[in-house]
Amino acid sequence: MVGNLSKRGYIAAHGGGMVSDKSKLTFWLLMAPLLIWLVTLIVLPHVGMFLVSMREKIGVREYQTSFANYEVFFNEPLYWNTFARTAYMSITATALTLGIGFPIAYYIAKLTRGRTKTTLFLMCLIPFWVSELVRTFGWMILLRETGVFSNVLQYLGLVSGPVEMLYNDAAIMTGLVYTSMLFMVVPLVTTLDSLDDSLIEAGYDLGASSFAILREIIIPHAMPGIVSGCIVVFMLSLGNYLTPILLGGKDSLWFTGLIYSQFITRFNWELGSAFGFLLLGLSSLIVFVGLKLSRQSLTKTMGQA
Amino acid sequence: MxxxxxxxxxxxxxxxxxxxxxxxxxxxxxxxxxxxxxxxxxxxxxxxxxxxxxxxxxxxxxxxxxxxxxxxxxxxxxxxxxxxxxxxxxxxxxxxxxxxxxxxxxxxxxxxxxxxxxxxxxxxxxxxxxxxxxxxxxxxxxxxxxxxxxxxxxxxxxxxxxxxxxxxxxxxxxxxxxxxxxxxxxxxxxxxxxxxxxxxxxxxxxxxxxxxxxxxxxxxxxxxxxxxxxxxxxxxxxxxxxxxFVAGFVGEANRFAATVESVNGTDVQMITDQGKALRGVDAGQGVQRGDSVDVFVRPEAVRLSRDVSQTGQLGNGGAGRVENILFNGANSQLILRDQASGAEMNIAMPQTGEFRDLTQGDVIAYGWEPQQTRVYSSARGRHGL
Structure with a gap:
């Protein structure tokens, strides 16, 4: 009797163990692609890059561990000026994108319905069907000396000779805003869509002006969308290489351009890696400060948008 | 001042x-x-x-x-x-x-x-x-x-x-x-x-x-x-x-379609489409002989009795077979089918306990007063004229 009971208990325990083993296996199998992707494409290269960035070349194939590469960055004004310029240009681009994207998103989410809404949303998406390179060349066709804008201005008699509109900060800014607009509009439309119209009406009913409603009801509600849109746009701008180089020309002074030239032109992988790490640190810091200022958490914003 | x-x-x-x-x-x-x-x-x-x-x-x-x-x-x-x-x-x-x-x-x-x-x-x-x-x-x-x-x-x-x-x-x-x-x-x-x-x-x-x-x-x-x-x-x-519309929308009501036989002041005599004679009061729409009308009776206006002589003199009514009893505590209802015309009536169950033993298939006398019967011109218009 006792033996029988214990045997049954053993089977129960063992059976249960098999079930949990199986579900554990399923869990790991499902997680495997994500883990492989994270480890091989993100963690390993970064560890490698960090190790490279900590090497100082002291002779032919002779290296020692030091912070010398990081010192070079701080001792050379061109490097950290470019670094700061990239940061504030990206922040400006993000702010501009938000400023232009918010009314568009509000219009799509709140003032249109059904077919019009879908059409407008698609129109935001259509430019992304062509590659970024082609899109940027499109801007070059418009802005260059012999381009469309210059010719139209001459034809209208507003200017006497050809005007070069490429290769300046405004051209870079235009390109950055244009490239990242979709990534701002999509999360904003999503959050604004979820705002109940009756909240806006209740605001008016209680005597609020349109501005008070925007400030007290619409923006607080859309905050997760605003923050997640800003994070994505900021990251894209900071890490953008094509747009600043093509539209800003050789004097664009974009930090990714510096990294490129260290790796490819100068063949100085050590300094390039250090720059890469500084850029990573910078973007993380700015996103962190942004989240703190807007009192949002990364999990909340990313979860919602 | x-x-x-x-x-x-x-x-x-x-x-x-x-x-x-x-x-x-x-x-x-x-x-x-x-x-x-x-x-x-x-x-x-x-x-x-x-x-x-x-x-x-x-x-x-x-x-x-x-x-x-x-x-x-x-x-x-x-x-x-x-x-x-x-x-x-x-x-x-x-x-x-x-x-x-x-x-x-x-x-x-x-x-x-x-x-x-x-x-x-x-x-x-x-x-x-x-x-x-x-x-x-x-x-x-x-x-x-x-x-x-x-x-x-x-x-x-x-x-x-x-x-x-x-x-x-x-x-x-x-x-x-x-x-x-x-x-x-x-x-x-x-x-x-x-x-x-x-x-x-x-x-x-x-x-x-x-x-x-x-x-x-x-x-x-x-x-x-x-x-x-x-x-x-x-x-x-x-x-x-x-x-x-108000008679049908506010509160419960039995509704009959009928044709006016004769009008005397507000007193209206009618025949329902199922052939039952009814007396009621004009709800103020001035119905005339030959008009198609809608007739409304509240379920609680209808009295039940085991004795036909008690409901017989009320003016409207007859004998009906219990089709169904919808028990809902104080709001229980009785669905009755008139034996003569086959019309269905919805009647509020009296709460005195007198009819507690009523079951499906029983035949019972029912009746209501003409004052509780409101007559409205029907949207169907007049026929016979």
Whole structure:
């Protein structure tokens, strides 16, 4: 009797163990692609890059561990000026994108319905069907000396000779805003869509002006969308290489351009890696400060948008 | 005295100015007329309900009063002043929304104080007034809590407090009890009525639920297809419905289609389509011999008896077979099929216990008085003429 009971208990325990083993296996199998992707494409290269960035070349194939590469960055004004310029240009681009994207998103989410809404949303998406390179060349066709804008201005008699509109900060800014607009509009439309119209009406009913409603009801509600849109746009701008180089020309002074030239032109992988790490640190810091200022958490914003 | 008289007259006329007045107000959407020439006025301190099925135009009417929609024609006066050109955020009306529309991004105190903040009232005054109004709705000390921490009924009270703190001339309520469960809805009906008499503010309440309207209102307007079918007190609507729609919509009723045989004053003799002779009273539509009419009888107006002689002299009635008994406590109903004509009758089960042993298939005598039988001209028009 006792033996029988214990045997049954053993089977129960063992059976249960098999079930949990199986579900554990399923869990790991499902997680495997994500883990492989994270480890091989993100963690390993970064560890490698960090190790490279900590090497100082002291002779032919002779290296020692030091912070010398990081010192070079701080001792050379061109490097950290470019670094700061990239940061504030990206922040400006993000702010501009938000400023232009918010009314568009509000219009799509709140003032249109059904077919019009879908059409407008698609129109935001259509430019992304062509590659970024082609899109940027499109801007070059418009802005260059012999381009469309210059010719139209001459034809209208507003200017006497050809005007070069490429290769300046405004051209870079235009390109950055244009490239990242979709990534701002999509999360904003999503959050604004979820705002109940009756909240806006209740605001008016209680005597609020349109501005008070925007400030007290619409923006607080859309905050997760605003923050997640800003994070994505900021990251894209900071890490953008094509747009600043093509539209800003050789004097664009974009930090990714510096990294490129260290790796490819100068063949100085050590300094390039250090720059890469500084850029990573910078973007993380700015996103962190942004989240703190807007009192949002990364999990909340990313979860919602 | 010479000076006092005009002052007295002025104050008299002042008090007679209704809080809300609609003059021939209409609203069309493209070629659909949602509200057609509706006129009414609501005196100060009245609980006024607009009752109607969904799609009857009651929400459109309420939104016009609130200012979210502009009437196609007509005039809208609040305390005697036209508000047609006044935007919703300047109108002296407040609205409790169907799903309350409390601001989830603010705590309860900030929600209630929202309107005062927009008026630029200073912070300490806002705090005091918010606390006072929350106490009046029985929610003192919750100002710092988030909206989500409240139950359905408490949210309701916060929504009312948020409007009442602004001391509006008229409070509009857009089916605010619709989202609550049955028990709470019953409770909130009484509470709303109490709050209304306590604040002594004019309430305009729209609903499709007749019991909400009957229990709470001083005045009820029954609305259908964009017009007011009847305006009156709950009792008037229930006992003297002036149209067939009101008779069918407010309360339960047995409905027969019949043809008028003879008319003597308001006394009408009819034959139902199933061949049963009935006597009833003209509901004021002036039916004539040969008219097609709709006849309405309330289930509780019908008396039951085991003895035919007791119901025989009532004027209408006969013997019926029990088809079904719908037991629902005090609201139990009996479905009876008339043995002569085969017509189905819905009869309220008397609560005296006398008919407790009644079962399906039993035959019982029933009858009702002609005064309880209301006759309306039918939309089918006249036949035989």
């Amino acid at each position: 010479v000076i006092a008289l005009p002052v007295f007259i002025e104050s008299l006329t002042m008090s007679q100015t209704p809080d809300l007045e609609c003059r021939a107000i209409s609203k069309s959407f493209d070629d659909f007329k949602a509200v057609k020439d509706v006129s009414f006025s609501v005196p100060q301190g009245t609980f006024f309900s607009i009752l109607g099925p969904s799609g009857c135009g009651k929400t459109t009417l309420l939104r016009m009063i609130a200012g979210f929609q502009k009437p196609t024609s007509g005039d809208l006066l609040i305390k005697g002043n036209s508000v047609l050109e006044v935007p919703p955020n300047k109108r002296p009306v407040s609205m409790v929304f169907q799903h309350l529309a409390l601001f989830p991004m603010m705590n309860i105190g900030a929600n209630v104080g929202f309107g005062l903040r927009q008026r630029g009232v200073n912070k300490t005054d806002i705090k005091q007034q918010v606390e006072r109004v929350l106490e009046r709705v029985g929610l003192g000390g919750v100002a710092d809590r988030p909206v989500a921490s409240l139950s359905g009924g408490q949210k309701q009270r916060v929504a009312i407090a948020r409007c009442m703190v602004l001391e509006p001339d008229v409070l509009l309520l857009d089916e605010p009890l619709g989202a609550l469960d049955l028990k709470l809805r019953e409770h909130m009906k009484i509470e709303l009525k109490q709050l209304q008499s306590e604040f002594n503010t004019t309430f305009v309440y729209i609903t499709h639920d007749q019991s909400e309207a009957l229990v709470m209102s001083d005045q009820i307007a029954v609305m259908n297809h964009g017009v007011f079918e009847q305006l009156g007190t709950a009792k008037e609507l229930y006992y003297e419905p002036s149209t067939a």
